[in-house]
Amino acid sequence: MFEPMSVVAGIVTTVIVPKVLDTVSANIGEAVWEKSGEVIQTTREFVQTKLQATGTAGLLARAVGNPTQANVQVLEAELVSHMEEDREFAARLQELVNQIQSQSPAVQVILDKLRITGKLDLGNITQIKEGQTSAKQLLGRDWQVGSDAKVGDITQENRGDK
Incomplete structure (x- = not known):
């Protein structure tokens, strides 16, 4: 099942920006990391590679360093923009999100x-x-x-x- 791009971007930022995952709940964040740590790391590296290739890697660094709602929303918007322009990128992010969701505890x-x-x-x-x-x-x-x-x-x- 394919999620809307904004939903995929929201899930991706939640799992690749450590402080965002921590704010979901300490226990849930730990459980997600234990079960999906390798896929989360792959997702983070995939996103970082894409952002570096397009000259927007600073958005990820800013969101990780200062995970305010505004910084995370800017990163999400950038991911949506890349997904709209690059269907292969969008499909791969969807695959990674599906893997994370299948391995994560239900919330x-x-x-x-x-x-x-x-x-x-x-x-x-x-x-x-x-x-x-x-x-x-x-x-x-x-x-x-x-x-x-x-x-x-x-x-x-x-x-x-x-």
């Missing part, structure tokens, strides 16, 4: 990077993990709410293998 993320300028009023939230007992669950990281926030009960359930 369920709900309400990540939520930006609300006014009040926030959420009802009850239930996150269910079925079958994949090794899946990691993340709920509600990096919220910015401009006023009051009210959230109902939050539960995470593991229903085990079915």
